[in-house]
Amino acid sequence: MCYYIGMSFINFDNVSFTYSAGTQNEIRAVKNLSLSIEEGEFVALVGHNGSGKSTVAKLMNGLLIPRTGKVTVNGLDTADKKSLFEIRKNVGVVFQNPDNQMVATIIEDDVAFGPENLGLDPKEIRSRVDSALKSVDMYDYREGAPFRLSGGQKQRIAIAGVLAIKPRVMVLDESTSMLDPQGKKDIMDIVLRLNREEKMTVIMITHFMDEAALADKIFVMEDGELVLSGGKEVLKSPRLIQNGLGYPPAVSLAKRLREGGMDVGEVYTDDELVEEICRLL
Amino acid sequence: MSIVIKELTHVYSPRTPFEKTALDKVSFTIEDGDYFGIIGHTGSGKSTLISHLNGLIKLTGGSIVVNGIDLSKKYDYKKLRSEVGMVFQYPEYQLFDETVERDVAFGPKNMGLSASEIADRVEYAIKLVGLDYDKIKNRSPFELSGGQMRRVALAGVLAMRPKILVLDEPTAGLDPRGKKEILDLTLKIKEHCPTVIMISHNMDEIAAYCNRIAVLGGGKLEGVFTPRELFGRSDLIERMGLSLPTAALIAKKLRDRGVQISASDEDELVSAILNARRASHA
Numbered sequence: 001m002c003y004y005i006g007m008s009f010i011n012f013d014n015v016s017f018t019y020s021a022g023t024q025n026e027i028r029a030v031k032n033l034s035l036s037i038e039e040g041e042f043v044a045l046v047g048h049n050g051s052g053k054s055t056v057a058k059l060m061n062g063l064l065i066p067r068t069g070k071v072t073v074n075g076l077d078t079a080d081k082k083s084l085f086e087i088r089k090n091v092g093v094v095f096q097n098p099d100n101q102m103v104a105t106i107i108e109d110d111v112a113f114g115p116e117n118l119g120l121d122p123k124e125i126r127s128r129v130d131s132a133l134k135s136v137d138m139y140d141y142r143e144g145a146p147f148r149l150s151g152g153q154k155q156r157i158a159i160a161g162v163l164a165i166k167p168r169v170m171v172l173d174e175s176t177s178m179l180d181p182q183g184k185k186d187i188m189d190i191v192l193r194l195n196r197e198e199k200m201t202v203i204m205i206t207h208f209m210d211e212a213a214l215a216d217k218i219f220v221m222e223d224g225e226l227v228l229s230g231g232k233e234v235l236k237s238p239r240l241i242q243n244g245l246g247y248p249p250a251v252s253l254a255k256r257l258r259e260g261g262m263d264v265g266e267v268y269t270d271d272e273l274v275e276e277i278c279r280l281l
Numbered sequence: 282m283s284i285v286i287k288e289l290t291h292v293y294s295p296r297t298p299f300e301k302t303a304l305d306k307v308s309f310t311i312e313d314g315d316y317f318g319i320i321g322h323t324g325s326g327k328s329t330l331i332s333h334l335n336g337l338i339k340l341t342g343g344s345i346v347v348n349g350i351d352l353s354k355k356y357d358y359k360k361l362r363s364e365v366g367m368v369f370q371y372p373e374y375q376l377f378d379e380t381v382e383r384d385v386a387f388g389p390k391n392m393g394l395s396a397s398e399i400a401d402r403v404e405y406a407i408k409l410v411g412l413d414y415d416k417i418k419n420r421s422p423f424e425l426s427g428g429q430m431r432r433v434a435l436a437g438v439l440a441m442r443p444k445i446l447v448l449d450e451p452t453a454g455l456d457p458r459g460k461k462e463i464l465d466l467t468l469k470i471k472e473h474c475p476t477v478i479m480i481s482h483n484m485d486e487i488a489a490y491c492n493r494i495a496v497l498g499g500g501k502l503e504g505v506f507t508p509r510e511l512f513g514r515s516d517l518i519e520r521m522g523l524s525l526p527t528a529a530l531i532a533k534k535l536r537d538r539g540v541q542i543s544a545s546d547e548d549e550l551v552s553a554i555l556n557a558r559r560a561s562h563a
Contacts, residue, residue, distance in 0.1 A: 025424070048456040049427045096454070150323035177454050180322045180482045181524035207456045210527075244458025249527040253551065260555040270527070274534040277554055281540060281561045 007075065008036035009201060010060060010091075010169065015069035017055055029055040031224040032069070037203065037217075039168065042195045044212035045205045046245055047221030053205045056221070057173040060203070061091035074168075089118065092162030096174040098154035107149075107157055108133065108142040114165040125164075132163040136190055152183020159190060169201040170194065177207065188214070209235070213248040213268040220245070232268050282348045282444065284311040284334065284476075290342030291329050303329040305500040306343070311493075316471065317478045318491035322522040325497040327480050331447050334478075335365040348444060363392055366443030366474070370450045372434035373427065381407065381425075381433050382418040388441040406440035407433075409473065411466060428459045432466070445476040452486065464490055488512060488526040488545065496521060509545050 017030040030052045037043055047053045058064040059071050062078035073090055076083035095101055104110035108129050115125045133139040136156040146154055155175055162170055172191065176184040188211060194200040204211060212218055213235055220228035222243050228234050236251050250273040254264045262280060267273045291304040304326045311317045319327050332338040333345055336358050345352040348364050378384035385406055389399045407414045410432040422433050448467065452460040464486060471477050481487050487494060488508045496503040496511065498521045512529040525533060528550040532542050542557060544550035
């Protein structure tokens with residue numbers, strides 16, 4: 001595996017993590033993982049169930065500390081307790097189940113939880129909460145109760161809660177897996193906009209290969225190890241068939257059209273495929 | 282044998298400021314042997330609907346008859362619940378016992394069956410979900426992988442030998458291979474349990490496995506369709522906040538660009554595009 005050592009924003013240097021170490025239930029979730037993520041990138045991390053993806057998410061902001069190796073965020077070591085506060089200001093995580101992330105009974109209080117804990121001035125908190133809620137298009141709901149929202153709306157509140165901390169990196173750990181199609185699309189649109197327009201670094205952990213096809217850089221994990229990394233070309237590696245993840249739909253359709261004699265160029269998303277077919281017809 | 286639902290209405294917290302109509306005069310029939318899909322956005326009433334089918338929610342408006350059991354009259358809950366097996370979202374969270382064998386035996390035990398009948402059913406159900414009975418029966422369900430745990434949870438329901446199996450988002454959270462394995466397993470189960478009802482947000486799954494599909498929106502039934510009828514109606518899909526299956530979506534995007542193509546699955550899409558290509562170069 002290649003090693004990236006330098007001043008990347010997030011750096012994993014030969015990181016391993018084991019759950020229940022030293023017991024008979026020991027699970028080596030992450031093994032000798034090295035990777036680096038630059039500021040402003042849109043990264044997809046994919047892998048089968050149990051491949052160690054969520055452990056990587058938790059290692060990124062010091063929720064878990066590597067057993068061996070080192071994780072740094074903006075040059076700060078996650079194993080250094082004094083740096084944790086600064087690291088968590090930089091890396092926000094949105095998890096799978098929105099119900100597990102709500103801390104308050106009023107939506108705007110929930111979004112204010114992060115900035116309040118940063119000890120900010122009340123005026124600054126108000127302005128951050130308002131702009132975070134507007135950014136996910138939930139401002140009109142600010143005085144309502146989270147439990148009355150749909151899953152997709154709750155997940156948007158969870159994203160607003162992260163935005164209000166103004167992190168430089170947002171990690172989404174299967175954040176669309178419990179949502180209906182519209183909710184899923186809303187979250188993807190927000191995340192793409194944050195990355196493209198506001199230059200936020202986004203790390204998307206997912207099983208959906210169509211979501212991975214939107215990323216600039218793709219990491220593929222199997223059994224705790226990083227087995228593929230690179231640009232979009234990773235999405236046509238036969239390894240994705242062997243490990244059961246499969247290709248993004250546009251990649252497999254393009255492949256079948258080529259087998260049928262059509263000279264389809266390189267495409268990864270549905271829109272790229274449609275564009276290419278229109279060109280050829 | 283069938284499920285006949287007439288004018289089903291359900292209101293949460295009636296006569297309070299929180300009153301909410303979850304189902305509004307919903308009527309349709311699920312036939313014996315259907316692989317029946319139920320789709321709709323979050324909050325459309327899907328879960329309220331299926332919770333009626335085994336009496337988890339008491340019928341308050343309209344009527345439901347499940348395999349001859351009339352839920353609007355006094356009926357035997359135990360009988361209904363052994364007819365209708367319910368598998369909730371993330372069913373592995375409901376595993377609780379020390380061994381797989383004991384966990385799967387919980388349902389049949391509560392049905393008051395004999396020890397030998399219970400043992401037979403446990404073995405039958407664990408084998409039916411594709412697990413190695415001898416290897417797994419004495420293990421703790423909590424040591425298993427996510428996919429295995431979901432199968433054990435499914436076995437716990439199948440051990441009651443239901444005639445109708447209701448699956449709420451059976452593939453949520455699984456990786457692509459795990460999803461396919463569970464869905465293929467439902468086809469095998471269907472040989473033993475003839476009627477399967479599935480809620481899913483994944484339209485590719487609905488299109489590939491269901492023969493009929495009910496669409497719910499805001500507590501009302503929009504209709505019951507075959508996959509071809511349903512996914513030919515992109516207006517309805519869009520209005521309901523749903524999405525098209527991949528092949529139908531790409532066909533629609535091509536139509537929006539002036540390419541006259543329709544397809545309901547990947548095979549049809551590929552041949553339609555290749556035909557259009559030949560026609561345009563003829």
